Amino acid sequence: MVAVLPTRDATSAPSEPSSDAKRTVAGVTRARLSEAVRAAGVPDKQVRMRVNQLWKWIYISGVSSFDAMTDVSKELRAKLTDLYTLERPAIVTEQVSIDGTRKWLLRLPRRGHEARAPEVECVYIPEEDRGTLCISSQVGCTLTCTFCHTGTQKLVRNLEVEEIVGQILVAKDRIGDWPGAEPPGDGAMLPTSERKITNIVLMGMGEPLYNFDNVRDAMDVASDGEGLSMSKRRITLSTSGVVPEIGRWGEEAGTMLAISLHAVRDDLRDVLVPINKKYPLAELLDACRNYPGVSNPRRITFEYVMLKGVNDSLADARELVRLLAGIPAKINLIPFNPWPGTEYECSDWAQIEKFADVVNKAGYASPVRTPRGRDILAACGQLKSDSQKLRASERGAAAGAPDNGV
Numbered sequence: 283m284v285a286v287l288p289t290r291d292a293t294s295a296p297s298e299p300s301s302d303a304k305r306t307v308a309g310v311t312r313a314r315l316s317e318a319v320r321a322a323g324v325p326d327k328q329v330r331m332r333v334n335q336l337w338k339w340i341y342i343s344g345v346s347s348f349d350a351m352t353d354v355s356k357e358l359r360a361k362l363t364d365l366y367t368l369e370r371p372a373i374v375t376e377q378v379s380i381d382g383t384r385k386w387l388l389r390l391p392r393r394g395h396e397a398r399a400p401e402v403e404c405v406y407i408p409e410e411d412r413g414t415l416c417i418s419s420q421v422g423c424t425l426t427c428t429f430c431h432t433g434t435q436k437l438v439r440n441l442e443v444e445e446i447v448g449q450i451l452v453a454k455d456r457i458g459d460w461p462g463a464e465p466p467g468d469g470a471m472l473p474t475s476e477r478k479i480t481n482i483v484l485m486g487m488g489e490p491l492y493n494f495d496n497v498r499d500a501m502d503v504a505s506d507g508e509g510l511s512m513s514k515r516r517i518t519l520s521t522s523g524v525v526p527e528i529g530r531w532g533e534e535a536g537t538m539l540a541i542s543l544h545a546v547r548d549d550l551r552d553v554l555v556p557i558n559k560k561y562p563l564a565e566l567l568d569a570c571r572n573y574p575g576v577s578n579p580r581r582i583t584f585e586y587v588m589l590k591g592v593n594d595s596l597a598d599a600r601e602l603v604r605l606l607a608g609i610p611a612k613i614n615l616i617p618f619n620p621w622p623g624t625e626y627e628c629s630d631w632a633q634i635e636k637f638a639d640v641v642n643k644a645g646y647a648s649p650v651r652t653p654r655g656r657d658i659l660a661a662c663g664q665l666k667s668d669s670q671k672l673r674a675s676e677r678g679a680a681a682g683a684p685d686n687g688v
Contacts, residue, residue, distance in 0.1 A: 303391065308340055308368040308451055309444030311499050312506075322361040332358070334508070340368065341509030344451065344460035370455065371448045374401060382408045382471030386452060390421070390445050400438050402487050404449040406457065406479070413457075413473045414481040417449040419497050420488025425522055427555050429544070429587055431621040440493040446500035449486075450510065453479060482512055484519045485540070491524035491531060498535045514538070520585065525561040525569045532574035539573055540583040540614070541566065545593050546601040554593070563605065570609050581610040587618050588629035588637065599640035612647040 307318050312333055319332045332354070339351045346368050348359045371388035378384050384406040392399045405416040421438035423430075458465040459478040472478055482504060484490045490497045497519070504512045519531060520540040532539065545551035551558040558566075570582050584606065588594050602613065615638055618628040629637075634650055641648035 304365065304367050306369045306391075306444055306448070307336070307362075307366045308346070308370060309447035309500075309503065311443060311503055312337065314443070318362070318366055319358075322358060322365055324358065337506075337509055341503070341506065342461070344454055344463070346370070346455075370452045371402075371445060373452065373456070376456065378468060378470050384408075384453075384456070384470070386449075386456070388449065388452060390441070393439070393442075396439075402441065402445075402449075404453065404486060406453050408471045408473050408478070411473055411475055412480040413475070413478045414483055415450060415453050415479050416483050416486050417446060418486030418488055419446060419484055419490040419493045423488050424492060425489050425555070425557055427522060427542070427544075429554060429589060429618065429624070429626050431624075435487075437488075440496060441488070443496050443499045443503065446497060447503045447510075450479070450482065450504060479512075481516045481518070483540075484517075489522055489524065490519050491521045491527040494527055494531070498531070501535055501537060515580070518583065520583075522555050522557050523561050523566045524557070525565050528569040529572060529574065532576075536575065538580065538583070539570075539576075540585055541570060543584045543602075544587050544589075546598050546605055550593060554589075567605060567609065570611075576610055578610050581612050583612050583614050585614045585616055587616045588634050589618050590627040590629045590633075592626065594629040594633050594637055596636060596640055599637045603641060603644040603646065606646070612649075613641050615641075615648055615650045617650065 307315055310318070315333050315336055316329050319329055319336070320326070324332050335351065335354055339345045339354075343350070345351065348354070348362045348366075348368065351359060354362075371390050374387040374389050376384060376386050386404045386406075387401055388404055389399050389401050400421040402418040402421055404418060407414045407416065418441065420440050422435040424437045454460055455463075456466060457472060457478045465472055465478075473480070482501075484497065484501075501514075501517055501519075504510050505514050505517065514535070514537045516538075518538040518540050519535070520542060521528065521531075522542045528539070531537075542555060543551075544554050545558075546563075548558060548562050551563060570576070573582060576582055584602075586593075586602070606613070615634060617631075617634060618626055620626075620628065638648045638650055
């Protein structure tokens with residue numbers, strides 16, 4: 283089923299946020315929040331205390347109004363309200379799959395010269411004892427992986443820290459994952475665990491290592507023990523193989539790592555994952571062997587999409603085992619999820635099982651990922667929005683036109 287959420291007039295999608303509107307502080311870092319309270323007139327000696335107050339209201343209680351912060355003075359609440367908001371990215375549509383997967387199309391504020399507010403997708407995948415949130419790091423993608431729907435959408439821009447964290451806040455709002463909050467009344471599946479979001483995967487739109495600083499800072503917010511408190515062992519960054527940034531990510535962020543591998547030969551990976559032309563398999567796997575903290579308890583996940591007649595032979599399976607020798611790893615076999623216009627097909631199930639058997643017998647855990655949300659194009663490799671980056675001439679024309687929204 284597809285639910286288009288009502289907005290203020292209950293009939294249309296959210297209007298486009300203005301590029302000169304008040305900035306939100308929901309989703310920002312402690313440093314940014316410190317700047318905000320200073321701008322609101324808080325003396326330096328009180329800044330840390332006030333930041334701690336706001337931090338808990340935003341990231342533990344999940345409030346969306348400064349007026350709800352009852353231990354903050356009315357004067358400061360009024361000043362903060364004049365200067366900032368606690369708005370999240372606006373939900374344009376929410377789709378709920380027959381298997382309980384939820385996909386949100388989120389509208390972001392316009393920045394600078396943007397004529398239209400960009401949009402990204404975010405997916406929540408519930409299971410009986412866990413809930414995984416798949417978040418985006420860019421609007422579009424610079425990479426053109428041929429099996430990935432996002433790869434057909436050119437990069438519009440990187441997401442800001444608050445736009446990355448904002449996806450988490452939106453999801454927690456919608457599924458009732460704040461203290462005392464009620465779950466949605468649509469009857470869709472939710473985990474039985476107290477926390478409804480137990481895992482975060484940076485596997486949505488974009489290559490997260492090409493937005494390194496913002497993604498790192500966003501994950502610092504997500505893992506802050508006095509706020510959202512996500513364990514870094516429950517946060518996984520997936521990269522197509524930006525080799526120079528892999529080690530740095532391990533040192534500065536320290537989350538779990540996943541590699542979008544998908545091929546065992548350079549000639550084929552050059553086609554499926556074109557960044558391989560710049561960082562071939564030997565360099566990528568060397569970076570994985572040297573990833574800070576990699577060990578059997580902190581194995582690297584290698585993602586391998588199963589494409590019929592392309593990369594699914596038993597010879598490919600044996601070469602995969604050979605390539606990963608010496609790397610603490612698990613191999614995630616992903617049945618290809620079709621999308622409009624693709625030329626690829628999913629491998630036959632019997633072939634996937636044979637492939638998995640070769641990998642399993644070599645001693646690697648090789649779960650076959652159960653496709654989730656296929657019916658709403660929310661499964662792995664299916665995400666895409668309609669946002670486009672305008673050419674300079676188009677930006678100039680748009681700047682002189684009235685803003686009538688969408």
